[in-house]
Amino acid sequence: xxxxADAMTRILVQGITGREAATFTAESxxxxxxxxxxxxxxxxxxxxxxxxxYDTVQAAVSAHPVDASVISVPPQFALDAACEALANGxxxxxxxxxxxxxxxxxxxxETAARAQARVVGPNTLGVISPGQxxxxxxxxxxxxxxxxxxxxNVGVVSRSGGxxxxxxxxxxxxxxxQSTCVSIGGDPIVGSTILDLLPVYEADPDTHAIVMFSEPGxxxxxxxxxxxxxxxxxxPIIAFVAGRFADRMQGVRFGHAGAIVQGMxxxxxxxxxxxxxxxxxxxxxLYEIPDLVREALLRR
Amino acid sequence: MIIxxxxxxxxxxxxxxxxxxxxxxxxxxxxxxxxxxxxGNVVVKAQVPVGGRMKAGGIRFANSPDEAAxxxxxxxxxxxxxxxxxxxxxxxxxTIITELFIGATYDAAARSALLLTSAQGGIEIxxxxxxxxxHFSTAYDGLPAYVAREAxxxxxxxxxxxxxxxxxxxxxxDAFIDLDALLLECNPVVLDDHERWWxxxxxxxxxxxALYRQKSLIESSPFSAALANNRTAFENRAIEIxxxxxxxxxxxxxxxxxxxxxxxxxGGASLTTMDAVLDAGLKxxxxxxxxxxxxxxxxxxxxxxILEQPQVDRxxxxxxxxxxxxxxLVARGVIKGILELGRDPSTVISAFRIPGSxxxxxxxxLDHYGVRxxxxxxxxxxxxxxxx
Numbered sequence: 001x002x003x004x005a006d007a008m009t010r011i012l013v014q015g016i017t018g019r020e021a022a023t024f025t026a027e028s029x030x031x032x033x034x035x036x037x038x039x040x041x042x043x044x045x046x047x048x049x050x051x052x053x054y055d056t057v058q059a060a061v062s063a064h065p066v067d068a069s070v071i072s073v074p075p076q077f078a079l080d081a082a083c084e085a086l087a088n089g090x091x092x093x094x095x096x097x098x099x100x101x102x103x104x105x106x107x108x109x110e111t112a113a114r115a116q117a118r119v120v121g122p123n124t125l126g127v128i129s130p131g132q133x134x135x136x137x138x139x140x141x142x143x144x145x146x147x148x149x150x151x152x153n154v155g156v157v158s159r160s161g162g163x164x165x166x167x168x169x170x171x172x173x174x175x176x177x178q179s180t181c182v183s184i185g186g187d188p189i190v191g192s193t194i195l196d197l198l199p200v201y202e203a204d205p206d207t208h209a210i211v212m213f214s215e216p217g218x219x220x221x222x223x224x225x226x227x228x229x230x231x232x233x234x235x236p237i238i239a240f241v242a243g244r245f246a247d248r249m250q251g252v253r254f255g256h257a258g259a260i261v262q263g264m265x266x267x268x269x270x271x272x273x274x275x276x277x278x279x280x281x282x283x284x285x286l287y288e289i290p291d292l293v294r295e296a297l298l299r300r
Numbered sequence: 301m302i303i304x305x306x307x308x309x310x311x312x313x314x315x316x317x318x319x320x321x322x323x324x325x326x327x328x329x330x331x332x333x334x335x336x337x338x339x340g341n342v343v344v345k346a347q348v349p350v351g352g353r354m355k356a357g358g359i360r361f362a363n364s365p366d367e368a369a370x371x372x373x374x375x376x377x378x379x380x381x382x383x384x385x386x387x388x389x390x391x392x393x394x395t396i397i398t399e400l401f402i403g404a405t406y407d408a409a410a411r412s413a414l415l416l417t418s419a420q421g422g423i424e425i426x427x428x429x430x431x432x433x434x435h436f437s438t439a440y441d442g443l444p445a446y447v448a449r450e451a452x453x454x455x456x457x458x459x460x461x462x463x464x465x466x467x468x469x470x471x472x473x474d475a476f477i478d479l480d481a482l483l484l485e486c487n488p489v490v491l492d493d494h495e496r497w498w499x500x501x502x503x504x505x506x507x508x509x510a511l512y513r514q515k516s517l518i519e520s521s522p523f524s525a526a527l528a529n530n531r532t533a534f535e536n537r538a539i540e541i542x543x544x545x546x547x548x549x550x551x552x553x554x555x556x557x558x559x560x561x562x563x564x565x566x567g568g569a570s571l572t573t574m575d576a577v578l579d580a581g582l583k584x585x586x587x588x589x590x591x592x593x594x595x596x597x598x599x600x601x602x603x604x605x606i607l608e609q610p611q612v613d614r615x616x617x618x619x620x621x622x623x624x625x626x627x628x629l630v631a632r633g634v635i636k637g638i639l640e641l642g643r644d645p646s647t648v649i650s651a652f653r654i655p656g657s658x659x660x661x662x663x664x665x666l667d668h669y670g671v672r673x674x675x676x677x678x679x680x681x682x683x684x685x686x687x688x
Contacts, residue, residue: 076512101480101510102406107438109411140623140657148621148676160568162591166620169655169676186567189408215571218408243571245578286572286679 002129015073030142095121119191125161152177158213174290225278236296302349308504322391331372399488404476421488443473480510548594558583561606565590569620599633622656646670
């Protein structure tokens with residue numbers, strides 16, 4: 001089993017005629033994803049890589065029921081596109097748009113919460129359930145995804161889309177497959193944090209451990225540590241925190257918009273300390289991850 | 301970006317918020333004239349985009365135009381937390397009966413906008429004991445008036461001052477939303493001896509991702525915009541290279557003083573590489589993040605920019621397993637840049653580790669020039685450890 005998406009998930013792509021969206025649509029289909037419809041206002045009636053395009057989400061979903069929508073539109077249109085999907089009953093949004101204004105992100109997430117829908121992103125590369133489907137663009141071509149990702153029992157959660165593929169590749173090289181990999185997005189505020197995903201992974205009998213790639217900034221890891229301490233989850237969590245050097249360079253943003261250390265808040269050293277204290281296994285080096293995962297699985 | 305105090309106050313004043321009478325000055329003589337024009341006791345405040353100016357000595361009081369000129373001559377040219385003071389604000393000094401803290405920001409954990417209030421104004425919010433926290437929706441045009449009244453009531457303000465404070469809080473919340481602020485702190489908000497409220501100081505951080513719809517705000521804040529664009533020639537050239545060609549991202553280049561040039565990306569992999577380089581005791585010459593699918597020209601120019609720094613003697617090229625970026629195009633750009641500088645790629649490049657799309661074509665090129673490269677079977681740290 002997987003979380004969030006599997007081979008049966010019917011996917012809509014909003015902004016499907018964009019260069020990037022058209023490319024990932026073709027490659028996702030080649031990987032096995034069921035992309036049933038696309039939306040680009042003004043382009044209704046055409047097909048792109050065999051996928052019918054509609055002017056509105058309403059028209060798309062009345063012809064093709066969908067379970068998830070990938071939102072790949074410029075930042076000034078992203079809030080509206082998300083609200084359109086939510087108004088038409090879509091329950092999973094994967095927002096790949098980068099650089100959405102903070103106000104729009106918060107308004108989108110508030111609207112989604114009211115609609116009881118889940119949002120992954122913004123600024124995500126998407127979700128991959130290896131061997132089954134990809135929602136979004138993580139991992140590149142179908143061939144590249146097959147090479148880096150392999151089916152199995154380890155969930156991967158990453159604040160960096162690129163490093164999700166790096167971590168999946170590291171596990172695959174070591175013969176460890178993945179259940180579902182989620183690029184949660186590099187923004188300071190995202191719809192699904194590790195904290196939101198933990199109970200979902202916990203409910204999946206085929207996920208046996210979680211690997212997390214973290215960065216400086218925010219308090220997601222601190223909150224995760226508190227939750228782990230309190231609720232003692234079934235799944236072992238193996239974390240890696242990149243950007244330890246940023247502790248020496250306060251207030252400078254490196255990498256993603258969320259990766260900024262201010263005072264003690266967001267400090268990688270502080271994150272590592274509280275996570276270790278809670279029982280989360282923290283790898284010092286990426287290459288330690290496969291052995292740490294194997295050991296954690298043996299202890300189950 | 302941060303909008304400095306006087307420009308932030310101009311924005312708030314235009315929206316009807318009560319701002320004390322003030323004038324800017326770039327010289328002690330201008331400060332003297334400003335103080336004379338305002339009359340009475342004044343405050344002389346350094347206009348730099350940093351908080352905690354009072355503690356750092358960036359705010360001074362003057363009881364006469366001569367004292368204002370003297371205060372300005374101390375402040376102008378002073379280095380305040382990394383910024384040289386170029387301009388001061390001369391402002392009417394208020395008679396303070398009560399000082400409050402009113403602010404708005406985003407709460408990442410709650411994924412919501414947050415109104416912050418405290419009856420202890422004038423000091424840094426981190427050191428304030430009790431802070432009122434009220435979450436509010438960003439889906440409407442502004443802060444609901446009842447939320448503003450609840451906030452004013454929670455501060456223990458009554459009567460005529462209550463009505464005025466409620467409307468001030470609403471205007472702060474409205475401005476926060478309308479102006480796409482990430483943080484809008486009014487601290488202190490002052491009640492004077494005539495029962496009038498004033499916004500005595502403002503800290504305003506603008507959401508850079510909303511610049512496209514805040515053009516008039518930027519146009520009316522040229523001083524802050526110039527400060528935000530104050531970069532080194534090295535950083536400016538990197539931005540120039542990035543903007544000359546829309547393909548891929550050249551990212552942010554931040555110079556350091558080491559000898560190893562880094563051509564690295566994307567966001568997460570750059571962080572991982574920097575840690576690995578420093579852990580191994582090596583000295584980076586720069587930080588950078590390339591991403592997307594940059595053209596050969598862009599990579600070539602970046603390579604030259606990094607290698608042309610006099611202290612740089614070698615180059616490390618590292619990315620995570622790439623899907624969008626083409627390995628062969630990066631390899632071609634790097635080699636071309638080194639050759640244009642009349643140097644030998646096989647000695648300049650200590651390590652090339654970009655596995656992923658079009659890697660076979662890339663490796664062929666690297667082989668041809670005798671460059672040492674690593675595949676996906678080695679992690680970023682293992683590659684760095686192998687070149688120490």
